[in-house]
Structure formats: structure tokens, C-alpha cells
Amino acid sequence: MRLLIRGGHLIDPGQELDERLDVLIVDGRVERVGKDLKPGRHGEVLDADGLIVAPGLIDIHVHLREPGQEYKESIETGTRSAAAGGFTAVACMPNTTPPNDNRSVTEHIVKEAARHGYARVYPIGAISVGQKGEQLAEIGDMVGGGVVAISDDGFPVMSPELMRRALLYAQHFDIPVIQHAEDLGLGADGVMHEGEWSTRLGLPGLPGAAEDLMVARDLRLLEETGGRYHVAHLSTARSLEMVREAKSRGLAVTCEVTPHHLLLTDREVFESGFSTHTKMKPPLRSEADREALLGGLEDGTVDAIASDHAPHHVDEKDVEFSSAPFGIVGLETTLGLCLDRLVRPGRISPYRLVELLSTGPARALGVPGGRLAPGDPADVTLFDTKRQQTVNPTRFQSKGRNTPFAGWKLRGRPVATLVDGRRVELR
Amino acid sequence: MNATSWVRRDLLGIADLSAAEIELILDTAESFREVSERPIKKVPTLRGRTVLNLFFEASTRTRSSFEIAEKRLSADSVNFSASTSGLKKGESLIDTALNLQAMSPDLIVIRHAHPGVPHMLAERVEAGVINAGDGAHEHPTQALLDAFTIRQHKGGFEGLKVSIIGDIEHSRVVRSNILLLTKMGAEVTVAGPRTMMPVDVESLGVRAVYSLEEALRGTDVVMMLRVQLERQAKMNFPSVREYFELFGLTRARLKAAKRDVILMHPGPMNRGVEIASDVAEGKYSVILEQVANGVAVRMAVLYLLSGVHQEVG
Numbered sequence: 001m002r003l004l005i006r007g008g009h010l011i012d013p014g015q016e017l018d019e020r021l022d023v024l025i026v027d028g029r030v031e032r033v034g035k036d037l038k039p040g041r042h043g044e045v046l047d048a049d050g051l052i053v054a055p056g057l058i059d060i061h062v063h064l065r066e067p068g069q070e071y072k073e074s075i076e077t078g079t080r081s082a083a084a085g086g087f088t089a090v091a092c093m094p095n096t097t098p099p100n101d102n103r104s105v106t107e108h109i110v111k112e113a114a115r116h117g118y119a120r121v122y123p124i125g126a127i128s129v130g131q132k133g134e135q136l137a138e139i140g141d142m143v144g145g146g147v148v149a150i151s152d153d154g155f156p157v158m159s160p161e162l163m164r165r166a167l168l169y170a171q172h173f174d175i176p177v178i179q180h181a182e183d184l185g186l187g188a189d190g191v192m193h194e195g196e197w198s199t200r201l202g203l204p205g206l207p208g209a210a211e212d213l214m215v216a217r218d219l220r221l222l223e224e225t226g227g228r229y230h231v232a233h234l235s236t237a238r239s240l241e242m243v244r245e246a247k248s249r250g251l252a253v254t255c256e257v258t259p260h261h262l263l264l265t266d267r268e269v270f271e272s273g274f275s276t277h278t279k280m281k282p283p284l285r286s287e288a289d290r291e292a293l294l295g296g297l298e299d300g301t302v303d304a305i306a307s308d309h310a311p312h313h314v315d316e317k318d319v320e321f322s323s324a325p326f327g328i329v330g331l332e333t334t335l336g337l338c339l340d341r342l343v344r345p346g347r348i349s350p351y352r353l354v355e356l357l358s359t360g361p362a363r364a365l366g367v368p369g370g371r372l373a374p375g376d377p378a379d380v381t382l383f384d385t386k387r388q389q390t391v392n393p394t395r396f397q398s399k400g401r402n403t404p405f406a407g408w409k410l411r412g413r414p415v416a417t418l419v420d421g422r423r424v425e426l427r
Numbered sequence: 428m429n430a431t432s433w434v435r436r437d438l439l440g441i442a443d444l445s446a447a448e449i450e451l452i453l454d455t456a457e458s459f460r461e462v463s464e465r466p467i468k469k470v471p472t473l474r475g476r477t478v479l480n481l482f483f484e485a486s487t488r489t490r491s492s493f494e495i496a497e498k499r500l501s502a503d504s505v506n507f508s509a510s511t512s513g514l515k516k517g518e519s520l521i522d523t524a525l526n527l528q529a530m531s532p533d534l535i536v537i538r539h540a541h542p543g544v545p546h547m548l549a550e551r552v553e554a555g556v557i558n559a560g561d562g563a564h565e566h567p568t569q570a571l572l573d574a575f576t577i578r579q580h581k582g583g584f585e586g587l588k589v590s591i592i593g594d595i596e597h598s599r600v601v602r603s604n605i606l607l608l609t610k611m612g613a614e615v616t617v618a619g620p621r622t623m624m625p626v627d628v629e630s631l632g633v634r635a636v637y638s639l640e641e642a643l644r645g646t647d648v649v650m651m652l653r654v655q656l657e658r659q660a661k662m663n664f665p666s667v668r669e670y671f672e673l674f675g676l677t678r679a680r681l682k683a684a685k686r687d688v689i690l691m692h693p694g695p696m697n698r699g700v701e702i703a704s705d706v707a708e709g710k711y712s713v714i715l716e717q718v719a720n721g722v723a724v725r726m727a728v729l730y731l732l733s734g735v736h737q738e739v740g
Contacts, residue, residue: 199625200442202542202563202602207626273550274543318521320541322562 002026003421004039008048008382011351012055013359014371018351023053025378028420032374048382051415054354055372056088056379058361059331061153061232061256061306064090064121067108068097073311073399075109078331079118081309081398083424085332086414088379089120089369090309093153094131101126101137106145118424119417120379122148122367124178127166131155136165143173148365151178153232156214158184163218167225176228176254176365181214181239182206182282191322193266193283201270203321206283208236215239219246222253230364231255233308235282237292244301254364256306257293259330259337264404265290269321276317276324277404280310297348297356304361305353307334311400329393329400337405339385339412350385378421381414389413430455430736436555438728439545440565441606449607453575455727456720462499463722473502476533476733480506481523482559483539488694488718489559489569493536496725505532520544521551528552533733537561555732563597569693570603572724574611576717577648580689584611588685590642591615592674593652593701594623594663595635600693601652605631618642619652619674622663639674643683649711650691651676654701667700676702678709689713 003025010021010033022037023030039045064078073081075092082090092109094100100109106123113121125147129135131154139150150170157163157179166177187207192198194205215231219242222229234240234255246253260280265287269278278284296302310327317324338357342348348356358381362370369379391408393401417425428447435448444452462470478497482490490506497504507527527535528551536557537545542564549556560566574584581587589608595601595617608615615633617624618641628635636642643649654670664670681688690711698704707714730736 194626196627196630199627200602200631202561202565202599205626273546320520320539320547321543322541 001028001421002040002043003046004037004043005046005048005053005380005382006037008051008053010053010372011354012372013351013355014055015373023372023380025421028378028422030372030374030376030378033372046416051382051384052350054381054383055358055370056417056419057086057335057357057381058089058367058369059087059307059309059334060091060304060361060365062090062092062309062331063095063311063327064092065096065311066112067105072313075112075121076116077397077399078309079113079116079121081331081396082119083417084397086335086381086383086417087119087331088381088417088419089122089367090331091122091124091148091365091367093124093151094126095154099126099131100124100142101129101131103138103141103145106142106147110146117419119419122365124149124151124153126150127152127157127177128162133157133159133162136169139169140173143175147175148367149176149178149230151180151232153178153180156180156182156184160217160221164221164225167221167227167229171227174366176230178230178232179214179218180232181211181218181234183210183213186210186213190283191279192269193285195266195286197266197270201274203269206281208238208285208289211236211282212238212242215242219251219253222246222251228252233258233261233282233306235261235285235289235293237289240292240296240301244296247301254303255301256304256361256364257296257302258306258308259334260328260404261285262290262293262297263337263341268404272404274321275404276319276321277328277402279321279324279326280308280328281326294347297342297352302356303364305334305338305356306361307331309398311398312402314401317402328402328404329396329398330403331398332396333391333403333405335383336389336391336410336413339383340410343385344411378418380418382416383412383414385412387411387413430731433731433736436732436734437549438557438567438732439549440558441567441570441603442565446610449571449574449611452571452724452727452731453578455731456575456724459726459730460720460723462726463719468499469501470499471501472730472735473497473500473733476502477531478502478504478534478536478729479527479532480504481527481535481537482506482508483537484560486538486559489538492718492721493559493725496722496729499722500726500729502729524548524551528554534729557728557732560599563599563602565603566599567603568721568725568728569600570607571728572717572721573604573650573691573693574607575720575724576691576713577689580713581647584608584613587613587648588646589613589615589648589650590618590646591650591652592618592639592642592676594654594658595619595628595652596623596625597655597658598652604650605633609633616642616646620664623658639676639680640683643680646684646688648689648691649676649681649684651702652693653695653697656697656700671700674701676706678703678706681706681711691717694718
């Protein structure tokens with residue numbers, strides 16, 4: 001099987017390439033990258049004229065809900081959603097039912113993902129048994145089953161002792177510890193960012209300080225333990241500043257931000273009239289926080305953009321704001337939003353975007369990808385920076401419809417998604 | 428503005444209202460006030476209209492006030508009470524709304540512990556929706572009756588100094604009053620313990636102070652707020668005794684205010700917690716007038732939202 005991606009503009013931060021180059025794929029792997037390549041005998045050609053060709057996009061923070069919550073999403077629909085959104089790989093969080101805190105669940109996820117084959121799935125194992133924050137899960141066994149990182153996402157690791165042990169123990173397997181950084185002892189009943197808009201709306205606030213306290217604590221522990229620490233969905237200016245400072249001291253810390261924290265603020269809760277699609281954790285923050293996160297994209301402090309794809313059933317979200325579950329979907333909107341709202345206005349270059357959506361996430365988790373060098377698996381995303389789309393949740397491949405971006409007109413969208421050289425997107 | 432140009436079908440919050448609309452409601456209430464002074468306290472204005480009073484949270488004063496207003500306008504009113512705990516799931520709320528809508532009410536008065544529920548209801552039902560208090564968000568008819576009472580005593584709002592004192596953070600009455608009074612040109616000061624002051628409160632266009640004396644000095648209107656005793660367990664204040672020491676209104680302290688100050692309280696009062704009994708019943712108090720005015724103001728709101736004033740014949 002030979003496939004030539006011809007005439008596209010290749011952006012490959014893994015090899016520091018940013019020019020018009022062809023990519024020849026043979027039997028699911030990259031054979032050559034160069035100018036004016038020939039497909040060879042019986043080779044197919046994928047015309048990429050006018051398109052960007054990038055190493056496959058990787059979303060390192062999604063919730064596939066399987067096992068146990070298939071009414072929200074399944075591995076099949078979640079990975080279809082990934083493929084449709086231009087993602088060739090996702091890393092899924094362990095807060096399923098039962099949670100991914102043991103090898104049998106890990107293996108189920110890996111097997112199901114392989115069976116459907118829309119996108120690679122890297123399971124993230126739980127830090128603690130039952131994500132209860134008490135006892136370490138069998139991390140080594142899970143790594144044997146395919147886990148690439150550990151996290152109790154959704155349930156912050158409140159115990160400093162447990163976090164210390166996790167940071168130490170994870171080093172045996174060279175995997176990062178991912179923290180949902182939120183000190184639950186502060187503003188625990190909050191439902192939106194604490195600030196002017198929570199005051200106006202009379203909704204209990206989630207203070208930015210709750211995130212900052214946790215990041216500060218964990219960075220201090222990281223100094224003691226060594227190891228790798230990753231801040232999930234970082235959302236405040238102060239936390240970003242602490243990560244920046246820690247990186248400058250050489251600590252092995254990485255962080256991700258979400259498209260919604262880059263594009264929306266707490267004012268949206270008011271503007272949308274209490275729409276539960278503006279309710280997520282961390283909450284939409286202030287304009288100053290949003291601006292700081294954009295600065296983090298520009299100066300390199302942020303390692304990855306991740307969607308925190310969190311599908312919920314329509315009935316679960318169709319309730320009073322205070323009672324609704326936290327979270328929105330993102331796999332099918334991330335690329336379009338980033339192209340239209342970050343690249344088009346010139347906040348970041350297309351090259352930096354590919355770094356944030358592919359090379360950076362691969363490095364943060366230590367998974368393959370983010371590069372199209374000869375011999376690499378041919379995971380490729382082709383996208384068009386000019387083609388228009390209107391976000392229409394009823395046409396999502398995901399079971400989730402919970403997005404605050406419905407109706408947004410975006411310039412830029414994925415065109416083709418290849419995993420092992422095979423087109424997986426459904427259009 | 429006069430009644431014929433009123434087109435609004437819902438009253439979800441003061442945030443939506445213009446100063447002209449507020450004036451119109453107060454003027455309309457003025458004409459309804461007299462109905463409650465008649466021997467036969469009833470006019471046929473809303474005859475044949477159905478009003479549902481949907482209270483998901485306990486209320487005596489507001490619910491009775493609405494019910495009396497409805498009856499004095501000859502509307503058919505139906506009460507529906509449910510503890511929020513029994514109807515915690517939103518599906519039930521949506522289903523309740525749809526079921527009620529199927530009975531074709533003209534207006535629904537709703538109180539709920541969660542902010543935004545009246546807005547959600549208004550999107551789903553044909554009936555006009557009146558917010559009778561949604562969590563700590565808004566309580567528009569309370570602010571309107573407070574404004575009506577203030578206007579009776581002070582003639583207007585421009586430059587008037589109004590001090591609101593107590594648990595600012597958890598009060599819907601405060602939010603609606605701030606919105607209304609600042610729209611009408613009053614100068615609003617809020618005061619209370621720092622532990623019960625919402626963040627960025629000054630972005631609402633008010634002055635925040637943290638001593639009772641400072642809040643009272645030279646003020647035209649004092650509005651005391653109920654302090655919920657369960658706040659003590661949530662670390663908002665250490666004890667009732669200490670709260671009263673710092674923020675309880677006494678006759679001596681009230682002397683700092685203007686000589687013609689009026690004293691208001693949205694009720695229910697905690698005597699000896701935020702206010703001393705002798706002040707509550709003293710000569711500056713207009714607390715019971717507020718209650719009386721509540722009926723007239725709610726009659727005005729029901730009348731305007733029902734749309735009857737625009738029907739020909």
C-alpha cells in the first residue's frame with residue numbers, strides 16, 4: 001500500500017519542517033518526505049494542494065465514558081468524534097464506571113479502541129484505587145496493560161502524602177502524574193468562576209485560588225520527589241505563572257489548556273442566560289486569566305491544547321444551572337476554533353498550533369507521534385485554514401451535544417485524518 | 428412610558444428593566460393601592476385569567492402577597508408548593524413546567540432555590556413568568572415594593588443615599604435593589620462582615636464599607652437584611668452575639684443617619700440578631716408599609732404582564 005500526500009504544506013515541528021513538501025506513505029509508515037515525490041507503481045495520490053499537512057493531532061484529555069456510561073459516549077463514538085475532528089490519538093481519563101484503576105479495565109479500553117480503529121487510544125490510569133484518594137492503584141500492572149500516565153481527574157488528589165507517593169512511584173515507569181488541580185477545601189460548592197459575574201448572578205463561586213493552591217503545593221512536592229508532573233486544564237494566570245517559573249528552574253512540569261478557557265470568560269454564563277453549556281471545571285475564568293493563557297501559548301509555557309472532551313446526555317444538561325454536571329465536548333470543535341480564533345487573528349502561527357496539538361501533547365505524555373519522519377507511523381492530519389464551517393452539534397459523531405460553540409462560524413477545518421496511513425474520518 | 432407601550436411578558440429580574448419601565452410599574456401600583464383600602468377589595472381586571480404560584484422554596488410573605496394580589500384582581504390562582512429537595516432533578520422541573528403549561532395558565536409565579544430557574548422556565552412555557560426569588564440572584568418584586576415605599580417617603584431616588592446592611596453575598600434582595608436603585612440614580616452603600624461580602628461587589632456600582640457606623644452616617648434609607656443563622660456553621664460569622672455587636676442595628680447607632688431616615692427590612696426579621704426590637708417597631712420603621720405596598724406592586728406587575736391593558740374592548 002503506497003499513498004502519496006502531494007502538494008500540501010507540511011508543518012512538522014518534530015523535524016522543524018514548515019514548507020511545501022510531499023509525504024510518501026508505504027504500508028502505514030512514512031517512507032519519505034521531500035519535494036516532487038512520485039507515488040510509485042500502483043500508488044494512490046491524495047491531493048493536498050492548498051492544505052496543511054501535519055503529524056496527527058493528539059488530544060491528551062478526553063472522557064470516552066466507557067466502560068459504564070455508554071449513554072454519554074463510547075469508545076467507538078468517542079474515537080469517531082476524534083477522527084472527525086482531525087485527531088489521530090486521544091488519551092482517555094480513568095473516571096469511568098468502574099474506573100480504570102486496574103489492568104482489566106485498561107485492557108478493555110485498549111481492545112475496544114483497536115477493534116474500532118478510528119483513532120489511537122492511550123488510557124490514563126487512576127492514581128488511587130477507586131479514585132478515592134487513599135491507596136495507590138496497581139500502576140505498574142496498568143502500565144503493562146497500556147496506561148501512559150496516571151491521574152485521578154475529576155477527583156483532585158487532596159492528600160499531599162498520596163501525591164508525593166504517586167510522583168515517586170510513577171518514576172519507576174517514567175510516566176507523568178496528571179493533576180486536576182483544585183483544592184476542594186476552598187469554594188467546594190461553587191458552580192462558576194468566583195468574580196464579578198458570580199456576584200451578579202448569585203451563583204456560588206469557584207475561586208481561582210483553589211487551583212493556584214494545588215499547583216503551588218504540587219510543584220513544591222515535585223521539587224522533593226523528582227518525576228514528571230502535568231497540570232490538566234490549567235485555567236488561571238497565577239497557576240500559569242507558577243508553571244513558567246518552575247520550568248525555568250528545570251522542573252519536569254508540563255501543562256495543557258483548553259480551547260474554551262482560551263476563548264470564553266465567566267461573562268458567558270450571563271450572556272448565555274445561565275446556559276449549562278457554560279458550566280465546566282475548571283470554570284470559565286476572567287478576561288485577565290484568558291489573556292494570560294494566550295500569553296502562555298505565545299511564549300511556550302503551555303505545552304498542549306487539550307479539549308477535556310466531556311460528553312453528557314442531553315437530559316443531564318437540561319436542568320437548572322446549579323444541578324447540571326460539569327463539562328462540554330470538544331473533539332470536533334477544537335481544531336476549527338483554534339484556526340479561526342487563534343491562528344487567523346495572528347495570536348499564534350500555524351506552526352505553533354501544530355506544536356500545541358500534536359508535537360507538544362506527544363512529548364508531555366511521552367507517547368509516539370508529533371512527527372512524520374521516515375519510519376514513523378503514518379498518522380497524519382490534513383486541514384484547510386480557509387474552508388468555512390458552522391458548528392452544528394446535531395451532526396457531531398460524538399453522542400455529546402453539550403457545547404457552548406453551537407452556531408459559531410469558523411474559518412478552518414480538518415479535511416482528512418489518517419491513522420497508520422488509512423483514512424479514518426467520516427464525512 | 429404608559430401601559431399601552433408595555434410589551435414585556437415576563438419579569439425575570441430588574442436587570443432587564445429600564446428606568447421608564449420601573450417608573451411605570453410604580454405608577455401603576457399607585458393606582459392599585461386604593462383597591463386594598465376599599466371595603467370590598469376586588470376589581471375584575473384579571474377575571475378568567477389563571478395564575479399559578481409555583482413555590483419550590485418555603486415562603487409565607489411573598490406567596491401570600493402574590494396570592495392576595497391575584498385574588499384582588501379576580502384571577503383564578505392555584506398554588507403549587509414543593510420542597511426543592513423533592514424535586515431536585517431538573518427533569519422533574521422541565522416536566523413540571525410542561526405539565527403546567529398543558530393546563531394553559533396565563534401567568535406563572537415561581538420561586539426556586541437555584542439562580543436562573545425562572546429564565547429556564549420562561550424559555551419553555553407560553554405563560555408569562557414572574558420571578559419571585561431565584562436563589563441569591565434576583566427578587567424583582569421585592570425591589571419594586573421597596574422602591575415604591577422609598578418613593579412614597581422620599582419623593583424620588585436621584586442622589587438619595589441608601590445603605591444596605593447584612594449578608595450581602597447570599598441575598599437576592601440586595602442584587603435586585605442594587606440594580607434598581609442605581610438605575611434610578613440613588614447612591615447605594617453596602618455593608619456587612621467581609622466574610623459575607625461577594626467578590627468584586629463594587630463592580631455593581633456600589634460603595635462597600637465594613638463598619639455599621641460608616642454605612643449609617645448621613646444616610647436617607649437603611650435597609651437591614653436577614654442573617655441566616657445557619658451561616659454560622661459555614662464560617663461566615665462566629666456567633667450571633669458577636670454579629671449583633673458589630674452589625675446589629677440599635678436605636679443609638681441609628682442616630683448617625685439623617686434625621687428623617689427610614690428603616691426597611693425585607694423580612695423575615697431576626698430580632699436581636701440584625702436588628703433590635705425597639706428599632707424595628709420604632710418611629711423610623713416602615714417595615715409594615717413595605718408589606719402593605721407589596722400587594723399593590725404585585726397587582727401592578729400581574730396586570731402589566733397579563734397584557735389585558737392592550738386588549739381592545
